[in-house]
Amino acid sequence: MKYLTTIGLEVHVQLKTRSKMFCACAVEYGAGPNAHTCPTCLGLPGALPVMNQHALELTTLTGLMLDCAIAPYCKFDRKNYFYPDMPKNYQISQYDLPICVGGAVPLHDLAYPKDAQKSIATPDKKVGLVRIHLEEDVAKSFHYDTSTGVDFNRAGTPLMEIVTEPEIGSPEEAFAFLSSLRQILLYGGVSDADMEKGQLRCDCNVSVRPEGQAEFGSKIEIKNMNTVSGVRKALAYEVQRQTAELEGGRKLQQETRRWDDASAQTFLMRTKENAHDYRYFPDPDLMPVRTETLVTTARAGMPELPSAKRARFVDQYGVSGYDAAVLADDQDLSAYFEAAAAKAAKPKAIVNWVLNDLLSAVSSAGKGMRECPLPPQALTELVDLIDAGKISGKQGKEVFAEMFGSGKGAATIVKEKGLEQLSDTGTLEALVDQVIAANPKPVADFKAGNPAPLNFLKGQVMKLSKGQANPVVTSEILQRKLTAGEGPGGV
């Protein structure tokens, strides 16, 4: 029997703010334990929360970028639970009136895992969103043999939760969703979205049902995934496990599981009977929010989105859709390309240099695009030299390597190395005359109708010019002189 997979994700994103959500403690990754705490984020009695306006603006911007409706009015609620990572015994979150409602994330081809890009089941799919809300993150726990240590630096930092519709059909689509979302978040400067630093985490809901069955299968939640490839692996494992259970005639129950990367398996955490009962209610310490001014501010900060950038690169610079996608994948890379292409005679030539030579040079130097030693204008200069026939493409590679290493300009290197091609027709004509005079036999053969000696003669001109003769111009002159017979300037 064939089985259908249904996946929904809850993605947690740490916002890029200087201070926490409800207090003025600094947000800093990698600080010593409990270096950034105050009565509010430690949950001390009597401390009161005050909202960070910028966090609300960033969430609103995310909503605009993802085509959500921004609620005109929203509020914060208390989510009650007991755990040492939240000593006031409730997390401030949003329950029934979140900031953003609806919306979607478009999945683009390059966002899929590399091995799956050739077999995308649903190209140009958009994954719908249920909502985006804002809450506070909790403290970080370190579990030891007999005790647990708690660090409150992360407690109270702004955390945005993005909830998708159950519309994701495969682990690969989940991967593409997270990559596409991450890219948009980076474009908006909303978050650094570094999964290694826990800035983007996700819970996955996955169920499997036999084809033809209308209602979803039992929902299994996998908690706290922190790599995109981990999400793909965990979901693939779960789909296989659940399918095997159903095929074996067993029933699945709603439960929460945990992914263990080392053993590449999921393990049961809790069943439905032990599900949490959070008893949400409005937080009386926080006044409601009218979002009108937030929307105005957020609109002003709207970036060009990845899809728009890709389309524009194709239109404006004539690059291929694939190249546009590779460029747009990295904001530093696309900024570099645009700076180099802006004044270039042939922007299309620039893209090849950027995506091939430059990217590999930068990565083999162990650098990021931001530390690229070659300014974009320098690349434009080089490409224009090649384009104008001043140097050959092959010499261009040599010059490029030298530029990348020494930081010297292309023209300087060409001069220093004596690479400049001889394109001056007067000088070339003299050389060609010399060659024709010195090789009467091949010249006669050619005139008799054998085209082969042409290359030999061209080679002689190159030799005479010490490799500097422009091959294209040399060919032209040679052909002209040999076929013109007794014309002026002829032999």
Added chain:
Amino acid sequence: MSAPDLDVRYIARLARLELSDEEVARYQSQLSNVLTFVEALRKVDVSGVEPTAHASPVFNVFRQDVAQASFTPKEALANAPRQANDLFVVTKVVE
């Protein structure tokens, strides 16, 4: 007016309280009384009233995103019953 169903043991578990049978019985009747009072509110016609989370018409109480000095780790941990390496230490909890 009859009191609504109330599972005192469940409520106690959510609040991490351990109750004796005698306490369960006592709180059952006390809490049922409270709920009976609240039930009276249900009789009010609120069909024309906008739902509201707060009584006063105050909105958008914000602070700017500026970081300020906070506790030193030593101050933060001053009242911790147990601590080690600048961490609060609690009985092991793993979900």
